[in-house]
Amino acid sequence: MSAPQAAKARVALVTCAELPGLDEDETAPIAPLAARGVLAEPVVWDDPAVDWDAYDLAVIRSAWDYAGRRAEFTAWAERVPRLANPADVVRWNTDKSYLRDLAAAGVPVVDTTWLDPDSTATLPTSGEYVVKPAVSSGARNTGRYDMADSAQRALAAGLATKLIAEKRTVMVQPYQHAVDTAGETAVLFLGGHYSHAIRKGAMLTGPASEVGLYKEEEITTRSATDSELHVAQQALAAVPGGARRLLYARVDLVPNPDGHPVVLELELTEPSLFLRHDEGAPERFADAVVAYMAR
Ligand SMILES: Nc1ncnc2c1ncn2[C@@H]1O[C@H](COP(=O)(O)OP(=O)(O)O)[C@@H](O)[C@H]1O
Numbered sequence: 001m002s003a004p005q006a007a008k009a010r011v012a013l014v015t016c017a018e019l020p021g022l023d024e025d026e027t028a029p030i031a032p033l034a035a036r037g038v039l040a041e042p043v044v045w046d047d048p049a050v051d052w053d054a055y056d057l058a059v060i061r062s063a064w065d066y067a068g069r070r071a072e073f074t075a076w077a078e079r080v081p082r083l084a085n086p087a088d089v090v091r092w093n094t095d096k097s098y099l100r101d102l103a104a105a106g107v108p109v110v111d112t113t114w115l116d117p118d119s120t121a122t123l124p125t126s127g128e129y130v131v132k133p134a135v136s137s138g139a140r141n142t143g144r145y146d147m148a149d150s151a152q153r154a155l156a157a158g159l160a161t162k163l164i165a166e167k168r169t170v171m172v173q174p175y176q177h178a179v180d181t182a183g184e185t186a187v188l189f190l191g192g193h194y195s196h197a198i199r200k201g202a203m204l205t206g207p208a209s210e211v212g213l214y215k216e217e218e219i220t221t222r223s224a225t226d227s228e229l230h231v232a233q234q235a236l237a238a239v240p241g242g243a244r245r246l247l248y249a250r251v252d253l254v255p256n257p258d259g260h261p262v263v264l265e266l267e268l269t270e271p272s273l274f275l276r277h278d279e280g281a282p283e284r285f286a287d288a289v290v291a292y293m294a295r
């Protein structure tokens with residue numbers, strides 16, 4: 001007779017109904033977790049049949065459909081007993097207004113003008129600008145406009161007015177031209193440690209157009225420079241409640257017109273972690289999950 005086996009730890013890898021089996025990048029840690037005695041499985045966040053209490057940890061992954069349902073999503077996060085990243089981080093991080101907090105803490109961020117709900121959509125009259133909602137992902141409702149071109153400026157005003165009418169906060173940023181050459185650098189942290197980095201090609205060619213759950217991205221491997229790592233660490237240090245509570249973090253940086261890295265986005269909710277782009281990353285993610293559960 002064999003001895004009874006200790007119950008395996010169970011981890012929910014949280015996804016959305018459109019990707020019930022997870023995005024393929026997100027399945028990479030399932031085998032490394034199994035090797036560590038952890039049963040990890042995809043679970044759809046808004047599936048009413050799920051018993052979240054049955055999981056030792058729920059890890060938000062490809063839950064990419066919350067932008068139009070943020071209140072529902074953050075309320076869900078608060079109901080999950082053991083969630084990574086924690087619910088208050090999710091609440092803070094699902095609205096890009098957190099960039100204002102980062103800037104106030106001295107972190108270099110992309111120059112941004114904020115159009116709050118109920119404001120009038122006043123836009124620059126020359127130069128290239130990006131217009132996007134503060135609550136969004138996957139580059140949805142995000143466009144690039146040449147404000148000196150009256151037709152494009154009218155489209156930008158139309159987008160901003162539509163978003164404001166929907167009671168959404170709108171961000172207007174100078175188009176960071178260095179993304180066309182240098183691209184965007186995503187710096188990945190797992191369990192508080194720098195893990196790897198990737199380069200994302202420029203994504204905006206013109207006015208906002210219809211996209212599905214997310215816009216296709218061109219990803220290649222790259223390592224982070226010392227100055228990128230420094231800014232990324234600064235951003236993490238400014239997270240309310242401290243970065244020690246984070247299982248994963250991604251800091252997206254672009255070079256500003258002076259060539260210095262500035263934060264475009266701090267992704268603490270449902271970032272693609274690009275685990276397949278670095279040989280050791282799925283194992284490091286599994287180690288981080290195990291360490292997180294043991295805290
Ligand atoms: N100010 C900007 N300058 C240049 N490109 C931008 C700017 N803002 C956004 N983009 C492009 O649009 C993409 C999506 O915008 P982002 O702010 O990352 O929001 P999200 O990824 O949540 O949709 C970025 O990856 C980048 O390619």
Ligand SMILES: [Mg+2]
Binds near residue numbers: 138252265
């Ligand atoms: Mg982004």
